[in-house]
Amino acid sequence: DSGVTQTPKHLITATGQRVTLRCSPRSGDLSVYWYQQSLDQGLQFLIQYYNGEERAKGNILERFSAQQFPDLHSELNLSSLELGDSALYFCASSLAGTSYETQYFGPGTRLLVL
């Protein structure tokens, strides 16, 4: 158990819909990362937050947005969903958000868009 929790574990929805994925980091970690993992693209970095502020952005679509709240939990919002958005979405956390640190990954949310 990494100490990172993600909900829901599975999500099935239809094209055009909007969903929210939630992540609680490990106790004491200030930084949260979101990743998308699909069979053809591998593990892709989406976005990073540190102590409530956006710190780094990766290959995140404009239809996707995220935020980190004062209690440090984070949400990833996916809107106007397309079939190609079906993937595993991972949240990870680390203490200070540098690339040298261990990132602790949650169990992931499996999203299926029909």
Next chain:
Amino acid sequence: TQLLEQSPQFLSIQEGENLTVYCNSSSVFSSLQWYRQEPGEGPVLLVTVVTGGEVKKLKRLTFQFGDARKDSSLHITAAQPGDTGLYLCAGGSDYKLSFGAGTTVTVRA
């Protein structure tokens, strides 16, 4: 397009054999991490290397960071079925990690 290229993509070996996985890039990274991911779970960090030429050993696993900090290798000695999984390398720069596509390792009993 992956910033980090991993090879081979798949590796199936018999218990007791050795294996090496490679991670190559045209970019220089400030750090290189190796993760292992099992089906249905998130990746788990194995090691972080930060100095060019660095070699780290973790029981039967040996990790090497290239002198130019562009490539890395993971060598497993006397592989066991418990080593089965997806091995991912990740290059660190600024605050981001860029992951390779992974090498799926299967160790047959």
